[in-house]
Amino acid sequence: MNTKIIYLVMISFLTVASITGQRQIRGEVTDAASGKGIPFANVLVLKENIGAACDENGMFALNLPSGTHNVKISAVGYQPETMLINGEIKYNGELKIRLKRKTIELSEDVVIYASEEPSKIEGWLNSTDDVMQKAEGVSLQRRGNYALEPSIRGMSAGQIGVVVDGMKIFSACVDRMDPVTAYVEVENLRKMEVSKGAFDLTQTSGVGGTINMVTQKANFSTPLSVQADMGYESVSQLRRFGGEVNFSNANLAVRGTYSMKNSSDYYAGNNAKIENSGFNKNNYTLNFTNKFNNNHSLEFAFIGDNAYDIGYPSLLMDATKALSQIYRLEHKWNIPFSALQYVNTKIYYNRIDHWMDDYKRDVTQRPVMTNMYMPMFGKTRTAGAMAEMLFLENAHNLKVILDLYRMSAFADMTMISVFDDVSDMYLINIGDAVLNNGAVTFDYNWIPSGKLRFRVNLRYDVSFRNIHNKDARRLLEGYWNEKIEEKKYGAFSFSGALEYEFLKGVAFRLALAQSERLPTHIENYGFYLYNYTDNYFYTGNPNLKTELSRQIELSTEFSSSSYRFSLSAFYNNVENYISGLLQSEEFKVFENISSAYLTGGELSGKIDLTSGLKFSAGLSYVYGYNREYDEPLPMIPPLEGNFALHFFGNGYRFSFGGRFAGEQNRIASATTSEDKTAAFIVFAFRGQIDLRDYAELKFGVENVADKYYNEHLAINNLPGRGRNFYAGISVLFDKLF
Amino acid sequence: MRQLKLIITILFLLLAISACSEDNPVENEAADPAEGLTKIAEYSFSDTLATLYTDAEIETGYCKFYLKLTKVSDNSPIENAAVSMKTLMDMGTMKHSSPMENPASNHAVNGLFECAAVFIMSGMWEVTFVINEGSEFTTSLDVSATERVRNIVGSDDKTYFVTLIEPMKPLVGMNDFEVCVHQRESMTSFPAVEDVNIVMTPSMPSMGHGSPNNENPVHKQNGHYLGKVNFTMTGDWLVELYLSRADSLLVTSFDITL
């Protein structure tokens, strides 16, 4: 949610006096709303352990060694800002830093690439999946060794929102092979904003939470940088190669990346090979940012992601081809020292195509769809526009977000019998379902004092949807025995939060929300979609009502410069819970069948034991209950957690830790058929070493003990990966020569 | 604000482009009653021209005939006439007729006299049309074989014919389902059976599933039973029919491929 406007400020106002190897930087730290200096704000040069404090007028002076530095500016009651200052740029004037008052952060950032303290950056992780697991309360559904699907506090799919830079993207695969998180490689991820529950309504109106994948942008700090990466993972003989070029001058910055991964079948613990689990993928991105003057910039961003022959050992079939193109054009208009601080407007378009089949499987032996090959295709197209504006006035700030999009989806399957005398069968699973959605969100913050903060979100969504393919309409009308008219939804969601800092470093927060979740296009219009967890074919219900959730969250945080503990507890009551209702022997329909609740919490802590030694741990738990069927909700993660000891210093960083989960004996049997899952613990060692300033090595061992285990959210009990030795190197060529 | 307007304009253009949808063709209604029908024979008697049409292939099963009568002298349509038909198949050792339906009245419907026959086997059939009990003409039709007529012996030892009429061109989703049921009383008498109770179950044998919301055919008139059948995908369907009548039970089925 942090709107970083750093580089705009930086280029226009920076000052430097160049003295052999040292420059003095002078600057002023001001309140973004009032323009008044912030007394005694702190300016800290990260990695260098130098800093300065402002005087009573917010002025400071600092001697900075040559080179590029991350400088963090913080003040009590304000959101800290981190900015990149480059030695090559000649400044004339003062550095002016505008800090916004600290508001209630309803999302948690997992930072990959941003200019932050190195020990917080998770860029040494191997994949976007590893990054997701860093957020307490996020669990992953495993169907293969590729693109795990996130679940937040026991909710997934349509109950949560996964967006890329705020863009709505819809999976094309009806078997959930292609979660949106597949399209952003860790190299292209700047940070992941994870909001749990429906308290932050700025991205979607989901009842479960949102993951916003913020991509890496073109960088203005260096004229030219060229980087190459390569790596290997033993568990699946994964080979990866990638490169990145960033060019910039005063007005234009361009960043292009390419990465490819080839993976063979992976091994679970005890050297158990998992057949049909390899994949091949390549991903390329392009980002142009043009600054027209100090206050306007235009950004064009493209992500292309192509994957081939992706094995899904949990499922009946494998994906043969998955292509996606994601386009975004964004205009940012910053208006310093005014009530309207900025207007960001973007338009976007994305197309996702997905092909899968079971030609590599032995269809004669399987219990379902015996003697039948089922090639399937799916696609989605989404076009949208978003405008976000921030009004700031002393203790009040209001963000208004307009969010419009239109998506269309199609999916079909052919069933080809192994017997020649059986005609091919053909079925449209989603027949040009079109959703036209519009939403307006008001995100209001009131900060009456440095100790007390309020935040209120209001969101109203409207959605007009229908199905346009004639055959698919006949299928659904035949199934429901009624005419399908255009469906209109209106959904109103709101949340409120208050945060109080009793003492310095002791904060307490209460958040309440009521939100309405729109059904997905699959829940409305899907036809005969096979569900691998319960072996039923699901059919959509065009007349579904919205899911209504009422939730409360209590959290508290204790922090000092050397430790930070946080504890959250939530209760989420869901009415009109959308679930499969048994229709006939093999078939289910989506209905608002139940009332359900989820409750649980997360605990996390970090302690600096000595300088260069840190311990971190996290724990999360979810309890889900379906009142209608008097049984646990399905796909609820058990008690799970992680811990790690980190050693770090100048140019190196190591960690040794573990990830564990308790047994899950609370399983659903009426709404779906789950089985119990045993507890496990796996250990990992990770390291990262800088070689001079032009190369970086990363390496580690995951699942050190080669434990054979499966997580409760693994579909069809697919085991997790066995012992994995990995190593990677990245080289900065511009620094090398 | 100018930028904002520009962006909004671009957005609306974008949405407008992606909002294009397909057009529905408008169907014209035929003026000539025989338009769209296939002419199969033509005879003239004194001042009357009889033209015989059909609306489908001449095949075993339910076959509709349309007779158009025209006054030759002034080329005006004849709207009132007593029309009836007879069918005959000469198998050498024996001759037999078939179920048939004569016009409901002596008035033409839309200028046409509608008759129907159920060809219960393939081969050469002689079809005779009698007009006002004096004039008649006979045409020979080569009837090709289909699987649309079922000849079954009920548990009352009587021979029944169950003929599939609809769907002729099945589509996925809900289809009208129509069968007609006749009984063989003699080689020349095949009256309609109007009092059977029919239970219908469609299924895909290769998949082992059926479909929801089917409606069992119920009697409308002249031995015709109307219901609904739902085909949830293309492929081979088997529609099983259980016909019960007093103390007789008939079981038959039709293969329908989409």
Ligand SMILES: [Cu+2]
């Ligand atoms: Cu798929």
